[in-house]
Amino acid sequence: MSAKSLLLKGITALVGITAVLFVAASPKHEVHVEKESWSFQGFFGKFDRPQLARGFQVYKEVCSACHSMNLLSYRNLQEIGFSEAAVKEIAASVTVMDGPNDEGDMFERPGKPSDRFKAPFANDQAARAGNNGALPPDLSLIARSRAGAGFGAFEGADYIHGILTGYEEAPADFKMTEGMNYNKGFAGHQIAMPNPLSDGAVTYEDGTQASVDQMARDVSVFLTWAGEPNYESRIRTGLKAMLFLVAFTLIAYAAKRKIWARVH
Numbered sequence: 001m002s003a004k005s006l007l008l009k010g011i012t013a014l015v016g017i018t019a020v021l022f023v024a025a026s027p028k029h030e031v032h033v034e035k036e037s038w039s040f041q042g043f044f045g046k047f048d049r050p051q052l053a054r055g056f057q058v059y060k061e062v063c064s065a066c067h068s069m070n071l072l073s074y075r076n077l078q079e080i081g082f083s084e085a086a087v088k089e090i091a092a093s094v095t096v097m098d099g100p101n102d103e104g105d106m107f108e109r110p111g112k113p114s115d116r117f118k119a120p121f122a123n124d125q126a127a128r129a130g131n132n133g134a135l136p137p138d139l140s141l142i143a144r145s146r147a148g149a150g151f152g153a154f155e156g157a158d159y160i161h162g163i164l165t166g167y168e169e170a171p172a173d174f175k176m177t178e179g180m181n182y183n184k185g186f187a188g189h190q191i192a193m194p195n196p197l198s199d200g201a202v203t204y205e206d207g208t209q210a211s212v213d214q215m216a217r218d219v220s221v222f223l224t225w226a227g228e229p230n231y232e233s234r235i236r237t238g239l240k241a242m243l244f245l246v247a248f249t250l251i252a253y254a255a256k257r258k259i260w261a262r263v264h
Helices: 003-025 049-062 074-080 084-092 126-127 156-164 212-227 232-259
Strands: 095-098 108-109
Touching: 049 074, 049 212, 074 084, 156 212
Parallel strands: none
Antiparallel strands: 095 108
16 A cells, blocks of 8 residues: 555544544533432442342343343342342342253253343344344443543443433434434433333332432442442441541650650
């Protein structure tokens, strides 16, 4: 390939990238994500157990049809308040492939608490085939991967909530790609995932009204916990360390005063 052809290709690519960045940065197409208030925020934050249980229900009944959570096992649900019997029942409600057996064959069996959450598709190719070519991301670390400066000054839970509540009709001057859906909380405002939530999509066992906003908040908190299940213990350890350092500083200061008081 000639140097001239390489130069033309480079210029074309640069123009394309610039156009994408311009669209993304344009005020008309800004990503709109509200800063929400979450129970787990702050030094004394903690996850609301009933909300985590509702969030798991939303994932199980809605999200799990397309999205896997490969890093989570059913037994982890005991950490958010599910009893051992309930976890066994949840695990047994799915069929998993196991083996090989003594004859060298794979076989199906009911799930066990030690099993990972069952994925909706056997592999990525099957997932793409079932979603018009789009690969639904695994949700195990979705909240952590979307938190921080890389995605703006909002929590991963804000990002998830913003996506799930961001579906609306595209503006008249917005050019939509065929098969895509308009979402004000998604970069570029075009997302392959259809709106997964509608009022009353699930029936909460605790009687909470299942509005779109409520379901979005609940599953956002569940996915935040899933990405960092040791968050609360880490916060408690940090508080203990701070208290120790304060006490140590006071003792050291008192010792210094006593020792140097005899020096004239």
